[in-house]
Amino acid sequence: MHIKEFAKLTGVSVRTLHYYDKIGLLKPSTVDEQNGYRFYDERCLERMQEILFYRELDFSLKEIDEILSSPDYDKQAALKEQKHLLTLKKQRLDRLIKALDGAMKGEKITMKVFDNSEFEAQRELYAREAKEKWGKTDAYKDYSEKTGDYSKEKWNDVMSGMDSLIAEFAECVSKGYSPESEEAQALAKKWQDYITDNFYTCTKEILSGLGAMYTADERFKANIDSHGEGTADFMSETIKAYCR
Numbered sequence: 001m002h003i004k005e006f007a008k009l010t011g012v013s014v015r016t017l018h019y020y021d022k023i024g025l026l027k028p029s030t031v032d033e034q035n036g037y038r039f040y041d042e043r044c045l046e047r048m049q050e051i052l053f054y055r056e057l058d059f060s061l062k063e064i065d066e067i068l069s070s071p072d073y074d075k076q077a078a079l080k081e082q083k084h085l086l087t088l089k090k091q092r093l094d095r096l097i098k099a100l101d102g103a104m105k106g107e108k109i110t111m112k113v114f115d116n117s118e119f120e121a122q123r124e125l126y127a128r129e130a131k132e133k134w135g136k137t138d139a140y141k142d143y144s145e146k147t148g149d150y151s152k153e154k155w156n157d158v159m160s161g162m163d164s165l166i167a168e169f170a171e172c173v174s175k176g177y178s179p180e181s182e183e184a185q186a187l188a189k190k191w192q193d194y195i196t197d198n199f200y201t202c203t204k205e206i207l208s209g210l211g212a213m214y215t216a217d218e219r220f221k222a223n224i225d226s227h228g229e230g231t232a233d234f235m236s237e238t239i240k241a242y243c244r
Helices: 003-010 014-023 042-056 061-069 075-104 117-134 138-147 152-174 182-198 204-216 218-225 231-243
Strands: none
Touching: 003 014, 003 042, 014 061, 014 204, 042 061, 042 075, 061 204, 152 182, 152 231, 182 204, 182 231, 204 218, 204 231, 218 231
């Protein structure tokens, strides 16, 4: 398939596929030497399905690449776990549909039907086990040490702090600052320090990769842009300038 067809089939943008190719996460099966067009085959589709599964578990692109490239990677075990998680999702959807049918008949709905704790617990368990098995990077070890004893309140505080910083980037956009401006560059440094203080040592190399991911990964981009249209692009460009 041509890259546009592959993007449409998988629901991933062409821009993201270019980025995956650049970092070696998903290489096209062939590239036309004359025009540079990328083409993807069945093996590419299988790898994309695995990538999308791990993205659902909130693994970073670097972690996904390390897991899929590991000689110990057990694809059948991963597929088995995926089926289990999807079954839990299906059961929850069935409960919600049944509750809606009852509501249309005038029956009362209890809040219990919205409970998704079993799925979340199983997902967290799998994510933790997978990371313990395949998370070999220094950054992940650092992350584990720093966040291992975080309480729910601590996590809320940390995530709130990140939202506040993203809001500051959005404010720069609204004020018309350029990514190279003194204000924006100071924010990039502030962002780097925040990650280091709360997650893992964020080197400029790591920060550069994060900045690129903020626009290449639609989920990151959508979350950041919820603070203001264009914030993700601004953050990415600001970080790029900072890391130079």
